[in-house]
Amino acid sequence: MVSPGFLSFLHLGNVLRQASFLGIVAIGQTFVILTGGIDLSVASIITLTNVVSAQIMNGSNENLLLALVTVIAIGAVVGLANGSGVCFLKIPPLVMTLGVGSVVQGIALVYSKGAPKGYAAPLIRFISNEKIGGLISGAVILWLILGLLTIVVLKYTTFGRNVYALGTNVIAARYAGVNITGVTLCTYVLAGIMSALTGTLLVGYTGTSFLDAGTTYTMNSIAAVVVGGTSIIGGRGGYGGTIAGAIIMTIIGSLLTIVHIPEAGRQIAQGLIILCLVLIYGREKTRG
Secondary structure (H helix, E strand, O other), rough: OOHHHHHHHHHHHHHHHHHHHHHHHHHHHHHHOOOOOOOOOOHHHHHHHHHHHHHHHHHOOHHHHHHHHHHHHHHHHEEEEEHHHHHHHOHHHHHHHHHHHHHHHHHHHHOOOOOOOOOOHHHHHHHHEEEEEEOOOHHHHHHHHHHHHHHHHHHHOOOHHHHHHHHHHHHHHHOOOOOOHHHHHHHHHHHHHHHHOOOOOHHHHOOOOOOOOOOHHHHHHHHHHHHHHOOOOOOOOOHHHHHHHHHHHHHHHHHHHHOOOHHHHHHHHHHHHHHHHHHHHHHHHHHO
């Protein structure tokens, strides 16, 4: 039986706040998937930047800027490593990002020595938790701003058109003059930066860092993208759908929690959703 308070404004506001973290990660995942790639390292990037940012901030607003610059640099470097492996070493995205993710997770363990330290700066706690005007949290507002920028970039810029071209037909895109390497590198770097930003926001949400902070975000970000209508094989879709997908996946997770489905059951449900959508898109491609 679903709780009668499930549809309350308070709960819906909490759902949007949770969806904002997933939605920001899914910005990068949307770009990557639209090119025909995939990023399985986002969870590890979130965890590493979660641990690093908490330790740098250590409860002080004065250290917040340094923490943000550091984690964005980390995200960009990891994204660049992913993109370089895909472009120059010709390693399949799934294999490359999975391997890099494992390395990054190991770095997080070594850096934290298995016991993360530090606390969120008051400002980042305010952004992640407090409702501005009593309506929505700062994290949701940030998500909406980034989401709008993403939609504009994909729809109205040359880079956005090149992303779609690469995902539709890489050979045709190359003949059309698209810088395949540049576009691919940019999408993975963007995915790394968005994951790093999420890792920092999650410190604000929880108040401290955890070594499992990013655990659910890899599969959930992929699910949000494909549930939102973006083809898992690339070339079709957009971030507007991903916004809806992030909200849907968050609501599903919330419902499963309310009816006391354990974490294993939630992961099975999310995996089945992804598999069904992949099968649907696969059949559509075969028919096409």
